[in-house]
Amino acid sequence: GENVEQHPSTLSVQEGDSAVIKCTYSDSASNYFPWYKQELGKRPQLIIDIRSNVGEKKDQRIAVTLNKTAKHFSLHITETQPEDSAVYFCAASCFGNDMRFGAGTRLTVKP
Amino acid sequence: DVKVTQSSRYLVKRTGEKVFLECVQDMDHENMFWYRQDPGLGLRLIYFSYDVKMKEKGDIPEGYSVSREKKERFSLILESASTNQTSMYLCASSTGGANTEAFFGQGTRLTVV
Numbered sequence: 001g002e003n004v005e006q007h008p009s010t011l012s013v014q015e016g017d018s019a020v021i022k023c024t025y026s027d028s029a030s031n032y033f034p035w036y037k038q039e040l041g042k043r044p045q046l047i048i049d050i051r052s053n054v055g056e057k058k059d060q061r062i063a064v065t066l067n068k069t070a071k072h073f074s075l076h077i078t079e080t081q082p083e084d085s086a087v088y089f090c091a092a093s094c095f096g097n098d099m100r101f102g103a104g105t106r107l108t109v110k111p
Numbered sequence: 112d113v114k115v116t117q118s119s120r121y122l123v124k125r126t127g128e129k130v131f132l133e134c135v136q137d138m139d140h141e142n143m144f145w146y147r148q149d150p151g152l153g154l155r156l157i158y159f160s161y162d163v164k165m166k167e168k169g170d171i172p173e174g175y176s177v178s179r180e181k182k183e184r185f186s187l188i189l190e191s192a193s194t195n196q197t198s199m200y201l202c203a204s205s206t207g208g209a210n211t212e213a214f215f216g217q218g219t220r221l222t223v224v
Contacts, residue, residue, distance in 0.1 A: 001170060009151065034212065043201070043215040044154070089153060097142055097161060098169070099205075099213055103153035 002027040004092050006102025013080050014110050021105045023090035024072040030092040033066060033073045034099075038087045047088075048075070080109045114138070117202050117216040124223050130189040132219050134202030140214075141207035143185035145169075145177065148199040148218070160185055161207065192223045 003026040013019050025033075034049035050057045050064045050073065057064050061080075066073040077084055087106050093099040118133035134143065141162055146154040156169030158177040166177050174196060178186045185204075189196055202216040 006153070032211075043217050045215070046212045049212065091154075095207075097207060098156065098159055098167065099144065099203075100156055100170070101146070101154035103151060 001098065002030055002092050002094075002100040004090060004100050004102045006090050006105060008105060009103065010106045010108070012108045012110065015080060015082060017080055019075075019077045019080055019084070019107055019109075021075045021088055021090070021107075022072060023074070023092075023102050024070075025092040025100075026071065027092070027094065028068075028071065029094045031095065032093050032099075033064070034091050035062075035064060035075050036089045036091065036101075038089065038104075040086070044089060077107075080107075082109050082111050085109045115202060115204050115214050115216040117200075117219050119219050120217065122219060122221045124189075124192050124221065126193060126223055128189075128192045128223075130192045130221065130223075132187040132189075132200055132202075132221070134185045134187070134204075134216055135183050136185075136204040136214070137183065138204065138206075138214075139182065140204035141182075142205045142211075142213075143179065144203040144205075144213065145175075145185065145187045146201045146203065147171065148201055154201065157187065189221075192221075194223050197221060197223045 031052035036044035038044040063076040090102045144159040145157040203213040205211045205213040
């Protein structure tokens with residue numbers, strides 16, 4: 001099955017700085033790559049996703065890039081704010097059916 | 112809003128007990144998933160289901176089974192609970208097909224003593 005690796009496991013940035021989280025996947029058949037944010041004590045929620053026919057997608061301060069050849073994708077958060085502090089998970093799946101997640105990145109944004 | 116509801120927020124069970132974790136979704140989703148969340152290990156897929164009475168093993172199915180008798184309900188069963196199954200369990204559902212968002216339940220924190 002699919003194997004997703006995520007780095008770093010923890011990330012601390014100053015408010016206003018950018019944060020980058022990287023993931024690699026193993027199954028070349030994977031075509032859907034979502035990112036989830038999990039705040040303390042809450043359920044994971046989708047923040048952005050990208051499909052295999054797109055190289056980059058942006059939504060306000062959040063962007064995701066995908067390199068299919070290298071099998072890696074990244075989450076970029078610009079102008080970070082304290083409310084961005086959370087655990088972020090990347091995932092990969094083939095048509096959304098058997099979604100595998102990375103181990104998570106705990107992002108801390110210091111005021 | 113999509114609702115994925117897990118029957119219990121917290122559970123404490125004894126070693127050797129048979130444990131049922133229930134998950135219900137109200138959006139007619141085809142796919143349902145059970146994950147286990149442990150610190151440093153992320154969300155690990157236990158089982159998933161494409162349709163009623165269909166089930167597929169994920170990455171860590173040992174010690175677990177599932178049941179999906181109705182489209183809206185997906186149950187995770189611990190046949191004989193052990194202390195190493197103490198964890199947070201998350202259920203999720205999605206519409207299936209191409210590239211769809213998974214919606215999560217609130218989680219069940221299971222402690223096996």
